[in-house]
Amino acid sequence: MNPIELYTYQTPNGHKASIMLEETGLPYRVHVIDIEAGDQHRPDFLTLNPNNKIPVIVDPDRQRTVFESGAILFYLADRTGVLQPRTDDEQLTTLQWTLFQAAHVGPTLGQLWNFKIFATEKIPSVIARFEREAQRVLGVLDRTLAQRAYLVGDYGIADVMTWPWIHAAVAKIGVPIDAFSHLSRWYADIAQRPAVRRGLEVPRLSHEHAA
Numbered sequence: 001m002n003p004i005e006l007y008t009y010q011t012p013n014g015h016k017a018s019i020m021l022e023e024t025g026l027p028y029r030v031h032v033i034d035i036e037a038g039d040q041h042r043p044d045f046l047t048l049n050p051n052n053k054i055p056v057i058v059d060p061d062r063q064r065t066v067f068e069s070g071a072i073l074f075y076l077a078d079r080t081g082v083l084q085p086r087t088d089d090e091q092l093t094t095l096q097w098t099l100f101q102a103a104h105v106g107p108t109l110g111q112l113w114n115f116k117i118f119a120t121e122k123i124p125s126v127i128a129r130f131e132r133e134a135q136r137v138l139g140v141l142d143r144t145l146a147q148r149a150y151l152v153g154d155y156g157i158a159d160v161m162t163w164p165w166i167h168a169a170v171a172k173i174g175v176p177i178d179a180f181s182h183l184s185r186w187y188a189d190i191a192q193r194p195a196v197r198r199g200l201e202v203p204r205l206s207h208e209h210a211a
């Protein structure tokens with residue numbers, strides 16, 4: 001098969017797609033979209049994602065372009081059968097936790113990252129608001145993972161969707177998760193997967209980045 005074209009950058013949302021591609025074993029080719037330099041606003045990139053964000057994949061054999069990381073994970077699972085929900089119940093629960101990630105985990109931690117680390121003006125009340133919301137969201141995951149090893153059934157796309165943001169919380173945003181023992185166990189378990197370690201290295205950049 002022809003390689004999947006992956007347009008990405010060194011960020012949690014990008015890592016979802018690269019980890020999933022590593023999990024599937026599909027051949028893929030990486031295109032660096034330097035969002036710090038504004039590549040995501042280039043007209044050629046906007047034809048792939050009108051929302052000017054990474055990640056995006058193009059599957060030349062199926063003539064499909066997919067943006068939004070959750071849609072990419074569902075597409076690749078469906079394409080390969082890897083990490084695919086096995087029953088109707090798992091399918092719905094996977095959709096639920098994938099949307100929870102997109103609506104709560106990513107936006108909350110993303111805003112916290114922005115206001116706590118990147119913003120030149122540090123506004124205590126805004127940082128405190130997102131710190132509180134981050135603790136709430138992490139608590140939701142922790143209580144869920146107290147009941148089962150992974151978010152849905154065996155390790156699956158809901159975990160791939162969520163793990164890179166917990167990694168960013170720990171490694172980049174300075175949000176420790178030690179107080180959340182079930183989340184910590186899940187985080188450490190998934191961190192050991194070779195596909196996850198490889199996916200985190202994508203894309204290789206020639207210089208250090210904050211994101």
Ligand SMILES: N[C@@H](CCC(=O)N[C@@H](CS)C(=O)NCC(=O)O)C(=O)O
Nearest residue numbers: 011013035040053054055068069070
């Ligand atoms: N909901 C989107 C979020 C993607 C996203 O926020 N990507 C960021 C990098 S992590 C981006 O490309 N930002 C560039 C910009 O906003 O201009 C997804 O899950 O794919």
